[in-house]
Amino acid sequence: MTELQLKVLQLLKENSKITAKEIASMLDQEVEAIEQLIQDMEADGTIVKYTAIVNWEKVASEQVIAMIDVKVAPKRGQGFDALAERIYRFPEVQSVYLMSGSYDLSVVVEGNNLKQLAEFVSARLSPLEDVVSTTTHFILKKYKENGVILNDKEKDQRLVVSP
């Protein structure tokens, strides 16, 4: 990874709507070079996807999110990977992490309502062979996500013109 690639990634992470031309000016590069560099990083999977961070509270949606701690009896020869793969294929599952500590997998699940999530845990996740136990935590409120403070109270307080 070159320093230039890192800088481009930082700018895109900050705002994925920034244009290649703007990046080129900001980093003193040719537009074509930046376009190529971004294309390459998209192609090799360094840049996985461009998305928006949404403050869903503003959308008045019924969306429910749970974080589920899963204890696992790992299979010989496959470790945790085989089970993790089975779990992350479920469309409700947003992320899966292997954890150190008192449980093994952390699974983040999103659903339209409580019932749907309860169904997921009882009918799909728990019955999986090798799942020893699950503990489900519902998210009540989001304060910060992906490094972004939702509902940030810090506004630009500066006067419009100053010395």
Place this chain on the structure above:
Amino acid sequence: MNIQEKLSPQVKQIPPSGIRKFFDLVVATKGVISLGVGEPDFVTPWHVRESSIHSLEQGMTSYTSNSGLLELREEICRYMDETFALKYSPNNEIMVTVGASEAIDIALRTIASQGDEVLIVEPCYVSYGPCATLAGATPVSVPTYQKDDFKLMPEVLESKITPKSKAIIMCFPNNPTGGVMEEEDLKKIADIIKKHDLLVISDEVYAELTYGKKHASIANIEGMKDRTILISGLSKSFAMTGWRIGFAMAHPEIIAAMLKIHQYTILCAPIMGQIAALEALRNGKCEMDKMIEQYDQRRKLIVKGFQEIGLSCHIPKGAFYAFPNIEATGYEDHQFAEELLKETKVAVVPGSVFGQGGKGFIRCSYATSYSQITEALERIGEFVLPLIDKNKNEQAI
């Protein structure tokens, strides 16, 4: 009663700030994009704010020594040595002030008086001339030019020196031009200053904000330390404008004299600000570097933008201002800023507000988000292109 008669002649003599006048106009317009703000758009780093909150919880709400907390003076001296190789004693060669602003005022009042001339390198921050006048001295403008990258040229300085010249006040990296002085440039200036036995007030509040070469201080040029009052502060580098913490470094006798004015007018800088400054200097370097990197990226974006629009713009090597030349539009700078505001709701500051040499330029601060810069450039472009065409045609006729 005729109130005007009661006002002091010095106060009557100084004009109200040109920025203020333009400010009123901008405030009356709704929904403007402002490139007119002379302060960071970052909020003071959280750990700095937190340290001040903590000190308040501990009940630290009292006066400090007149020259500032010893701990802070020691920290500033360490920082200045480490960052710019400037060596000053925390005991008697530094004082903490209420912003660089106060340091400018008391430095001028300490050294200048009736009959003295103070050379002011322009375009510059708006307070130098009025503060010199309030001290009773006569400000003398020393212009800098775009063709010299807004550096101070030795022959221009020399041509303005008279037997009454007492001191020169200058600011590099410069507000509003973004011009800087490199060591070789400063050496030539220092020779003239020594030859004419002048003092220097060197406002270096933007010293950290340089892009490319590291800042050079005139106090580091041979034989200059004793002649220099170095002024700086944390407003710009650490995004701490509201805390009002600045400082002056100079010969012990000058500091002692400045301290007399400070002690009888201000007493001391606020303790909450001093505590915050301590934290910023100790642990704020990493966040400062991040801010500088962002300024640098926006600087390139805005300069390129102006060049594409067709406004000539020298590449600012410091501070956070671009200073494009708008003469190609056929407007003078005040008119340009007013029309631009009316037509496109973009606020920029007319260059002549900053004194001689600023005529025909506008100051555009890039201490604002890149998306605002992009939007502003687009609007300025739409406004400027027809003007440039029209002006070209008129000149052809």
